[in-house]
Amino acid sequence: MSSNESSSTPVKSTGLHVGAIKPGVAKKDPILVADGVHRQFGGLVAVDVEHVEIPRNAITALIGPNGAGKTTFFNLLTGFDQPDRGAWSFNGNSLAKLSAFKVARRGLIRTFQLTKALGLLTVMDNMKLGSTEQTGEKLSASLFPFLWKKKEIEIEAKALEILTRFKLDTKRDDFAASLSGGQRKLLEMARALMTNPELVMLDEPMAGVNPALTQSLLDHILNLKKDGMTVLFVEHDMQMVRHIADWVIVMAEGKVVAEGAPDEVMKNPAVIDAYLGSHQDIDLGAVTGRITLPKISKEK
Amino acid sequence: MDFLAIFNSSISFILAPTTIAYALATLGLAVHFGFGGLLNMGMAGFMALGAYGYAIGVLTFGLPWYFAAFVGIGASVVFALILGIPTLRLRGDYLAIVTIAAAEIVRLLLLSSAFGGITGSADGLSGFNGPGGTITNPTVGAGGFNESNPIPPGDYGFVPFLDNERTWYLRIVGIIILTLAIFLVWRLVNSPWGRVIKGIREDEDAVRSLGKNVFAYKMQALIIGGVLGALGGLMLAFSTNVNSSVYVTSLTFFLWTALLLGGAATVFGPLAGSIIFWVLQAFLGLLFPALADAGLMPFTTIQAAQIKYIIVGFALVLLVVYRPQGLFGNKKELTFVK
Numbered sequence: 304m305s306s307n308e309s310s311s312t313p314v315k316s317t318g319l320h321v322g323a324i325k326p327g328v329a330k331k332d333p334i335l336v337a338d339g340v341h342r343q344f345g346g347l348v349a350v351d352v353e354h355v356e357i358p359r360n361a362i363t364a365l366i367g368p369n370g371a372g373k374t375t376f377f378n379l380l381t382g383f384d385q386p387d388r389g390a391w392s393f394n395g396n397s398l399a400k401l402s403a404f405k406v407a408r409r410g411l412i413r414t415f416q417l418t419k420a421l422g423l424l425t426v427m428d429n430m431k432l433g434s435t436e437q438t439g440e441k442l443s444a445s446l447f448p449f450l451w452k453k454k455e456i457e458i459e460a461k462a463l464e465i466l467t468r469f470k471l472d473t474k475r476d477d478f479a480a481s482l483s484g485g486q487r488k489l490l491e492m493a494r495a496l497m498t499n500p501e502l503v504m505l506d507e508p509m510a511g512v513n514p515a516l517t518q519s520l521l522d523h524i525l526n527l528k529k530d531g532m533t534v535l536f537v538e539h540d541m542q543m544v545r546h547i548a549d550w551v552i553v554m555a556e557g558k559v560v561a562e563g564a565p566d567e568v569m570k571n572p573a574v575i576d577a578y579l580g581s582h583q584d585i586d587l588g589a590v591t592g593r594i595t596l597p598k599i600s601k602e603k
Numbered sequence: 604m605d606f607l608a609i610f611n612s613s614i615s616f617i618l619a620p621t622t623i624a625y626a627l628a629t630l631g632l633a634v635h636f637g638f639g640g641l642l643n644m645g646m647a648g649f650m651a652l653g654a655y656g657y658a659i660g661v662l663t664f665g666l667p668w669y670f671a672a673f674v675g676i677g678a679s680v681v682f683a684l685i686l687g688i689p690t691l692r693l694r695g696d697y698l699a700i701v702t703i704a705a706a707e708i709v710r711l712l713l714l715s716s717a718f719g720g721i722t723g724s725a726d727g728l729s730g731f732n733g734p735g736g737t738i739t740n741p742t743v744g745a746g747g748f749n750e751s752n753p754i755p756p757g758d759y760g761f762v763p764f765l766d767n768e769r770t771w772y773l774r775i776v777g778i779i780i781l782t783l784a785i786f787l788v789w790r791l792v793n794s795p796w797g798r799v800i801k802g803i804r805e806d807e808d809a810v811r812s813l814g815k816n817v818f819a820y821k822m823q824a825l826i827i828g829g830v831l832g833a834l835g836g837l838m839l840a841f842s843t844n845v846n847s848s849v850y851v852t853s854l855t856f857f858l859w860t861a862l863l864l865g866g867a868a869t870v871f872g873p874l875a876g877s878i879i880f881w882v883l884q885a886f887l888g889l890l891f892p893a894l895a896d897a898g899l900m901p902f903t904t905i906q907a908a909q910i911k912y913i914i915v916g917f918a919l920v921l922l923v924v925y926r927p928q929g930l931f932g933n934k935k936e937l938t939f940v941k
Contacts, residue, residue, distance in 0.1 A: 383808065407814035419809035421802050423868075431795070432802050433813050439795030440815070442823050446790050455795070491809075498813055 316528075316549040317564070319358040324567070326559045327354035334359040334502055334533050335380070335411075340389030342372075342379055342557075349375040350386070351557040357502070362524065362534045364544040364565070367554035368578045373537045374416055376554065377506055381413045382406040393502065408435070410501035414508065416537070420487040422480030426471055429479050429490055430462035431455075433497025462497060469493045469523065485512040492523060503527055505536035509543055521547055541579065545569065553578060609893060611763035613886035618764065622881045623777035624650075624838035629861045629873035630784055631831030637867035638792050639824035640804030642699035645686075646832045646858050648706030651850035652678040653833025654840035655713055655722065661731040661747055663721050668733070668748040672837055679833035682709070683826040691821045703852060713847040727846030748841050770842075777838050781874070784831055789870040791827070800824055801868075857884075860919045866929025875931060880915075887911035 321329045333356035342350040350372040357363050365373050378384035380391060382403035390399050393411050401409075421429050437458070438444045439451030466472040469489045474482065479490060488508060495503055508524070509517050517540075525547055527534050538544055544551060544565055551568040553561040555577040561568055568574055616622050628650050635643040656678040660671025682705070690701045716724045723729075733747025754768040766774070791797050799820050802810040807817045839849070857880065865876025888911050894900045895907035902910070922929075 381812070383811075403808075403811045404814050404816050407812055412814075413812055415808070415812070419806045419812075421805035421809060423805055424798070424801055428798055428801075432798055432810065432815075435814055437795045440799050442791075442796055445794035445796030446787065448790075448794070451795055494813070 315564075316358070316361040319361055319550055320562075324563045326562050328356070328562055330356040330358040332359045333357060335391065335393050335535070337380065337391035338389060340376070340379055340386050340391060342375055342384065342386045348557050350379060352376065352389075352554075352559055355552060355559050355562075357533065357535055358550055359533050360528065360531060361549040362528050362536070362547050363550045363552060364548035365535060365537045365552050365554060366539070366541075366544060366578060367560075371554040371578075372557040373554055374506055375557075377413060377504055377537065380406075381411060381504065383413075407498065410499070411504065412495045412498050412500035412502070413504040414488075414491045414495055414506055416506040416510070418484065418487040418491050420479040420482065420490050423478055425476050426466065426479055426482070426490060427459070427462060427475040429494050430466060430497055431458050433494040434458045434461070435498050458497075465493050465496050468526075470519070485516045488512055489516070489520070489523075492520070496527075500532060502533045502535065505534065507537050507539070509538055509540050517543065541569070605893075609886065609889040612889060613882050615763040616882045616885045617878055618774055618778070619881070620770065620773040620777050620838055620842040622877055623774070623781050624835045624842070625858060625861060625881060626835075626874045626877035627781055627784055627838060628832045628835030629858050629865070629877050630781075630788060630870075631828035631835065632858055632862045633867060633869070633873045634788060634791075634824055634828035634831065637862065637869065637872075638797065638804060639800050639821060639828070640695060640807075641691075641821060641825060641828070642695050643702045643825075643828065644699045644852075644855055644859075645702030645704075645706030645709075647850040647852060647854040648702070648709040649679045649682060649829045649832030650836030650839065650854070651706075651709050651713060651845075651847065652682050653836030654845040654850070655728070655836075656833070657837050657840050658728040658731040658845045659721055662728060668751065671731075675837050675840075676830055676833050679829045679836075680826055683829035684822070687822045687825045691818055691825065703855075706850070706855065707852065710847050710850050713850075722847075725847070727844050727848075729844040731845075732841060773838075773842050776841070780834060780838070784834065785870060785874065788827075788831075792870065796820075856919075857915075860915060860922075863919065863922055863927070863929055866932030868933075869929065869931045872929050872931040876929065879930075884911060884915070887914060 319330055321331055335357040337352055337355050339354070340350055340352045341348070365376070367373055375384065379386045380398070382398065382401050382405065385400070390397060392398060393409055396409070398406055398409070398411070421432070424432070437451065437454060439455065444450045463472060463475070466475060469492070471486065471489060471493065474486070479487065482490060488511075492505065492508065505524070508520055512520060521543060524534055524536070548565050551563060551565050552559055553568060553571075553574050560577060561571050561574050563571070569579060628646055631649065632643060632646055635641040653675040656675030657668070657671045660666045660674035661668060664671070664674075666674065686702060686705055690698045712718065713722045714725060718724070731747055733749040749769060752768060752772040754772050756768050758765055758767055759771050760766055792800070799810060799815050802815075803817055803820055811817045836850070839845070861876040861880040862873055863876070864880055865872025865874070888908055891900065891907035891910045892904040895902050895904045900907055
């Protein structure tokens, strides 16, 4: 696997924006553009995004404090929820009012914060389900195996290739319910790849995944970019964001409050205030005063 | 107490037309719940529509039996559409509530004297199977099911399957329909279509996120299961009169018991479950009154006949707790409790 070298030196895409960096800055080649997207739950304004553009063939991180509206924004963009108002387009085509499955068919595939592996289907069936344009999924055609057997074999070969990449090939005949939490995350991402997406939206892909698996997940995400896909992900692990993201969008209270390349954004005082906290680089033990780290205390 | 007679009449239920009818409806429930995850608590309504559609088609519209059968099937499709369009977008438990209510609405409409001229109200309908179907009024129901019987009159078979030509014809037609239905369901659930349906059972949002039109698939499953239910009702109507008192909610629960007994997410479970359930029902229904008659139980004969329902309820509880996947279900595939 060549992904090890790519992870050690991820090639960052730069020069993605046009003009001065500010929230909602225009991108050179945006794949997704959202305008005035507003969603209110009763008195709570969950999402109120004036303008945001997601750069093509880059890895964009969406960060922000809990309750900032990141997942709601995901839901709105993918048709799982409908906004009160607003417009957004994917590859220049409007996605407003489109139902979730139609959005997915356009090539915009998401995963979920709470993993949705289909427990009582085998890993292989989970994968096959991801494949698009299957004749056998039509009710009338499903009764005649000769119409879909060939496609089925193709899908299986492709699924096995992706499963091997994700080191799940030995689990192919197990129920997805028997996988561990981290493996389910992998399976969900692998399944999303079966649809040949253009834009992959990952909702907290690293939550609850052990460090070693995180490493391989990172490689997979970097590989997506290498294969020409665009990635938008929500994540709280700042180390990971800094490592793989080409662009970071910060949300707070439903609004986009900052944007930029990872290193710059993390120095932004507004972002530190709203989200990162001033102790982001310090060991938690030092913050609470339980451990004194000599180096840090010297700096202070 | 005549054990042999009890045993024989119980065994005769293995291939009785009613057992076949219940097996068909249970298969419909398997499509709904076992594969599609749709909690349909109103299967009796689908059966009633199948039975009444056929009976009314013959009696009121004077259709030959095969066209009248399609009236029954068509009615169940319409019923599925009416139920599905508002409820399939909601969460699964809402469908359960709506179906149970809708089935009761169907039953009460059929019972209502407002349409007594067509539905027969509380008396139900009879004579639609053609001359020979009922003793009274031999002229109605010309072109009914019985007239298509090619078997010459007489008794055939051996005890406990010693029956007249009418029952044998019904049995053969029933077995053909059931075999076809089982084959079609088996074919469907083992196809990519079945994969999508099972995926929807597990998590419909996940399937939606992969670009599948979840609503359309659920509707298709609801219609297919509903048609199977209507075929079950049709089989019942072929064998006897139709009466709204048959298509009550407890009939739905018997179907559920048979389904869970056999295994919800299996193709042959509904058949096996139905056979076991109805044979056992018949056996206990005969055994307890006989025991009471012989003075071995402290009940009257009529009370004793009701004990089987207590046992059925108790068995259902034990089944769901200790073997939720049913007799034929995969141990790993605990469909009922996740």
